[in-house]
Amino acid sequence: MAEDKLTSRSENYSDWYNQVVLRADLADYAPVRGCMVVKPYGWALWENIQRELDLRFKETGHVNAAFPLLIPKSFFEKEKEHVEGFAPELAVVTIGGGEELEEPLIIRPTSETIIGYMYSKWIKSYRDLPVLINQWANVVRWEMRTRLFLRTLEFYWQEGHTAHATAEEAQEETLRMLDVYADFAINEAAVPVIKGRKSETEKFAGAINTYSIEAMMGDTKALQAGTSHYLGQNFAKAFDIKYLDRNNTLQYCWTTSWGLSTRFIGAIIMTHGDDQGLILPPRLAPYQIVIVPIYKNDQERSVVMEYIEKVQSQLKGFRYRLDDRSELTPGFKFNEWELKGVPLRLEIGPKDVEKHAIMAARRDIPGKAGKISLSIENLDLKIENLLNEIQQSLLEKATEFRDQNIHFADSYDELKQIVENGWAEAWWCGSAECEAKIKEETKATTRCMPMDEKIRGKGKCVYCGAEAEKRIYFSKAY
């Protein structure tokens, strides 16, 4: 319950973040280090994220399935880069039913291996392709440092795994799903993202190419908000995923995988939140509207509540909640629902009853400026418009903030300065050494090489001065 002011974002951003998560009732710390409980309010947000993504997966021809949590250890040894990438963060089960296991079992950190194994059993012919399966699951990665939602030992996500007959198809799929993520982020979460390709260093262990959507948080740090991997034939060869083509020749499949996790909740918090707390985009908010009744005595109360009944009949199409707790003052409720990020608050008291109106308060515009009295005539339409406006305004504000904090770096000195508080876009020769040096000296990592067609040409590597054909973003990241 919220009784004191939040730490402000400028005072201590990470403190602000933790307080928002806990006090907005999104999540709580679990008894195991690095683990969290997603509380009902946080889970409701996740369910809305799931709904929007799942809809898009289905529209693009995917189906859901569920693969097991436990994976034989040997599976992880079949793809060389995959082992090396994941070995340090695996949780291993060695005892079952009181007996030492013959082969230890890995708690999945991701499911390429076990799904690859199954695909090799299922896929025989080109007629079986493509296989387009997604699963909603939890995974475990033994991280050193954890943060609520952003990095926990266990997290929830979806992972899509597809197999195709040709490299082209698999590449198309990889980019199609990247587009799906970007569309979701921008149009549902109002989180502006940049699509791009990861550097060799930053790509997924076992992938040929990794693509990501990158979002800028309120402190200008970057957050990788979703990833899509083109796996080529790496996993097909490791797991023997083969099919007979039209010419009766045995071929390895081409596979992809792509994922978006509960980390995205962190992206929403840090993209839109302000010093009052969370601000949720209307399209994903568990409650789009909260009604706070106002009255001085029982007589007023019954008049107001009766009026609210009428108002509610116009709210059927929205996710709304009536806060009729009698033991709390309206002022307290205002603050609490602001902390929890509800996009629109309806204040309804005797004055409104008299005027046949309600007082609407926009979460994205603090204080009096965001309040507007609306007559209840066609209230549903007015509210729908308001919610749309809020959704759009959140996206605009976030986009503007991001664009203001991305700068082109002509020199390394400039880059160093830019990444102190923003993203630097720069020419990069493509060498891992330059990347590593920059990271070492500035703590900024490469985020992605933007897909944007406009950005073509040649320049000099911002670090070594060599001929460069790639532009890439550098920034500190979560």
Next chain:
RNA sequence: CGGGGUGUAGCGCAGUUGGUAGCGCACCGCGUUUGGGACGCGGGGGUCCGCGGUUCAAGUCCGCGCACCCCGACCA
């Protein structure tokens, strides 16, 4: 794994030279309140992180653990 910090009521904290564990908020009851975080009165709630030691006596002193948070190295 390095550096820093913190463990006392649900949360935030105080607890002096060692001497019967307290405050604020939250919670429960009653009443008055209610358009931007209400107030009064009454009440319930403790393995003082754990183990060992010193002492007549330990929340307090000593030793060893453990956990969590923050900052780094590593990562969705």
